[in-house]
Amino acid sequence: MYRRRDTRREQLVADITNNLRRYAVDAQHVGHAFAGLHGLGATDLQALIAVMDAELHGDPITPGRLGEQLNLSSGSVTALIDRLERGGHIRRDRNATDRRKVLLHYADQGAAVAMEFFQPLGRRTDAVMADFTDDELETVHRFMTAMSATVREHRDAVRAESPRRTNG
Incomplete structure (x- = not known):
């Protein structure tokens, strides 16, 4: 409904x-x-984004943290990781300092597939950002950071309030 x-x-x-909507x-x-082009489900895509975000922040994600982020049971996370690993999207590595700890990383094949698909979008977003000054981008960055935090909090x-999901 439109109102003045x-x-x-x-x-x-x-x-x-x-x-924003x-x-x-x-x-x-x-x-x-x-996801559709690569036989991935919605949860698969969310997992890949979580793995990528963690790597971009220099703090690779563990299966446990991935399960918490996606609200999945331990068994569902294992099945999800197995599926993504078989598809060449991610790999499991042991932590160098604590061999009991498993870290998830984007696999080279998965990164190449994502790069090929998203590179044209990256060029388009780069072109949009080129039209803004550094000060404008700082303001947009501050706004987007705050809005993203608000959405995550919600x-x-x-x-x-919801029960934990048991499958992906």
Whole structure:
């Protein structure tokens, strides 16, 4: 339902909210297209993103942490990791300092497949960001960081109210 906004700020907030919603839906469609091309389910894709994010932050994820992030049981996480490893998307490595600890990494084949698919999108987003000054990008970064944290907080609150999933 459309209603007239009284102030410029109200209109901007409504426009930004709509843009964020549309971005989330469009990004989800892109992710699903990638998953569909490679025989991956939604949980598989979430796992790959979690593995990639952890590696980008220099802190590879463990199976236990992956299960917590995805709200999966231990057995479901093992089946998920086995499936992704068989598909060449991830690999398991023992921690060099604690051999009991397993770390998950993006496999070379999985990284190559993702790069091929997402590289055109990367070029498009680079072109968009080139039109913004460093100061503007700092503001956008601060905004996106805060919005992402808010969404994660809400996700975690909703998850706490839901029973733990038992399968992927």
